[in-house]
Amino acid sequence: MRAKGLMVCASRQHVGKTTSSLAITSGLLKRFQAEMHVSCNMQPTHRAPQKVGFIKPVGQRHVRVGPEMLPSGATEGLRVDKDVVLFKEHFNLTSCEYREMSPVVIPNGYTRDFLDGKIKEDDQIHAIKESYASIEAKNEFVVVEGTGHCGVGSIVNMDNARVASLLGLDIIFVVNGGLGSAFDELALNRLMCEHHGVKIRGVLVNKVKPDKLDMITEYFTKALKRWDIPLVGVVPDASYLSAPTMVDYEQLFSTKLLCGEGQKLSHFNQTTLVAMELSSFIERLHNEKHSKTLFVTHASRVDIILGFIAHGAVHQEMWGAPWRAGLILAGENQNQLDSALLATLKDQSCPILHAPMSTYDAMLQLTNYTAKLSALDKQRTTAAIEHYEPHINFEAVLHEA
Structure with missing residues (x-):
């Protein structure tokens, strides 16, 4: 039976985790819709559209969404991770509520409050598990975006590897284009996964120089064989996708x-x-x-x-x-x-x-600035998805064995 979710993590900052998550979500939506049409042809009965949900269990950079999205009586607006707004608006994720998609947000002062005992670890765990369960129940599949590399969130005992373990999820790792340094960074993150008993479903190598695609594909595949981890994609670099506005x-x-x-x-x-x-x-x-x-x-x-x-x-x-x-x-x-x-x-x-x-x-x-995708810049978001999606092996992404 196919698992209903997986987590996308990065080996380090600025390697394209969010963009990869967007492309994976887009590809899965198309895949499940195609499966639905095949099933409908076999059994001509009405079926609701199959949906892909999204959640970012632990967020850092947040924005406020309007009071109309909150329970009655709220006036300040709900604080959610900025990537949650990007996914919900771009894909029109009606099966996901903002309050579920960003259960733990870490603003300034949060870590001090946690260390002072004002924020309880059990409360964090409950919020994450409850939110994920709600989104999973309403969708065919759930894409879970981590926050940075596997160690991010450790200060509040909610690092990515532990969150994946709590939710019973495998991880897809996004690593920066290259061979030696990219593999070295992956090796460090793999140790965190081993510590928490989390399986790495696959690795996606991003921002590869176009003339190095074949070489990276061949040798990264060979390097991953020692861990029995598949290469699920190699994405060529496209500098225009990171051009700021x-x-x-x-x-x-x-x-x-x-x-x-x-x-x-x-x-x-x-x-x-x-x-x-x-x-x-x-x-x-x-x-x-x-x-x-x-x-x-x-x-x-x-x-x-x-x-x-x-x-x-x-x-x-x-x-x-x-x-x-x-x-x-x-x-x-x-x-x-x-x-x-x-x-x-x-x-x-x-x-x-x-x-x-x-x-x-x-x-x-x-x-020193690295531009990030935004819900406001729909043109760049669409261009990024169209660039990434063809380079991802979705059979490998969904394969559990």
Whole structure:
């Protein structure tokens, strides 16, 4: 009998666990719908659509969902992991309630409260088990997303391996593209699984250089044989899927756009610091196509800001394409922006925002930033699923032996 759920975990941060979970959920939905149609052809009786549920038992980065989704009397909104919102909205998971999909959320101060005895371990276990059981009862299959690598959550005794053990689930591991380092990271996570008696159902290698696909497939399969673990997929890298938008930068800098709301979901493929003379900046814009460049300059550089704005019409004429660049104005105090300039910016279509920090700190954060999928950016989410799904072996994903 096929198990009704599995957990997706990562070997470390930023390896594509959420994207892989999205693709697995999408593929399973299609698979179960196909099975339903075959069954209906054999027995022409009405059957309810088969469904795939989703739960993230332990979450860290959270958002609030509206009071209308809470029991009557609630006014503040329910706190849920941000990935829960992404899955529920993208797949329209009507068989899953928000309160069940994110049973344990760890905001600031949670770990201290746990260590002080204000939060009980048994309460966490009860919330996770009860939520999973409810979702499992209403769905054909449940995709369970872990939080980071297998050790994440250990401080509150709810690491991923233990959660999988509590729920009786196998794990699919997502590892970063490569061979030696990816396998080494997997080996460490495997020890946590062994400690809790959790089986690894398979491994998915992500973000592999396209010219290395065959090599990684061959040798990762050989390496996994020592543990009798199958390789369930090898996904080629697609850098455009991680290209950030201004929505991402609003979250990164805890700020809002000054203008360009209509282009807040435009993607940027490079970031350039502008600290040069205006004439050099304009010359560069005229000689190079920068339709998807994010420029960064100090808020005091009014000349650069006005030059950026003026280039919009010029870019269309020179390159035959709209000016899709973005601009981040760094500076500890937004009061550095002249009121007349702010009034001018309000009418601009290109996205511009203020980052309340030095230019150096802004560039440092931008350089180290990894964009995540969001419920707001449906286009990128769909593109990511379409890229990943064909590379996953769903027979291996569902195989229990």
